Amino acid sequence: MADASLTWLGHASFRLDSPGGKRIYIDPWLENPKCPDAEKEPEHCDVIALTHGHDDHVGATIELSKKFGPLPIVAMVELKAWLKENGAQTDDIPGSNKGGTVEAAGVKFTLTHAFHSGGTPDGSYGGEAAGIVVELENGTKVYFAGDTCVFGDMQLIRKIYAPDVAVLPIGGHFTMDPREAAVACELIGAKRVVPCHYGTFPLLAGTPDELRQLAKGVEVVAVDPGGSVEL
Numbered sequence: 001m002a003d004a005s006l007t008w009l010g011h012a013s014f015r016l017d018s019p020g021g022k023r024i025y026i027d028p029w030l031e032n033p034k035c036p037d038a039e040k041e042p043e044h045c046d047v048i049a050l051t052h053g054h055d056d057h058v059g060a061t062i063e064l065s066k067k068f069g070p071l072p073i074v075a076m077v078e079l080k081a082w083l084k085e086n087g088a089q090t091d092d093i094p095g096s097n098k099g100g101t102v103e104a105a106g107v108k109f110t111l112t113h114a115f116h117s118g119g120t121p122d123g124s125y126g127g128e129a130a131g132i133v134v135e136l137e138n139g140t141k142v143y144f145a146g147d148t149c150v151f152g153d154m155q156l157i158r159k160i161y162a163p164d165v166a167v168l169p170i171g172g173h174f175t176m177d178p179r180e181a182a183v184a185c186e187l188i189g190a191k192r193v194v195p196c197h198y199g200t201f202p203l204l205a206g207t208p209d210e211l212r213q214l215a216k217g218v219e220v221v222a223v224d225p226g227g228s229v230e231l
């Protein structure tokens, strides 16, 4: 199997290339101010996974599903229904909910808890916000916390899924800042942490250096938008 990589597209958007050659977009807001031009028009997409319905996370989901679909879309049941009503080209499988695991293109996705508000871009109910544990074909597990504050039950994510890599928001204001993210690192227990949801605009002021100072014993793997982390 090929190496897997996680490419940051700015904000909370990621391209995940699996060892089995699948290309997964997580929260593809490709119009975000930090998304590199070369990433704004994807060449290929096998799966889209969404943490919640806010427009800085749904992003280009509907457009990508029309271009490459019908595509599996992993999202909360209400959010997936909203996407279909709004033209997304996807399968007939209902969206899932927290605690359930679904398989798409040979990769496993589990929605987990998150503390954040919900809603879709047009103000409809889009289900609760979630995190996502992605288990790749080779068993590597990546936990995307989504937008959330730190919460004690992150230790259950460690106990049940033991993620190899955790992707955490650190910008503050709408999500955890570095102080909360440092505690999240302890609770989750992943050896490597990829920060996101910072630097998109001045309001999201947390930095990877602040997290490094606070989260001892954790490798904080910060890349510039367009940069990749080998998994």
Ligand SMILES: [Zn+2]
Residues within 6 Å of the ligand: 012, 054, 056, 057, 147, 174, 197
């Ligand atoms: Zn957000």
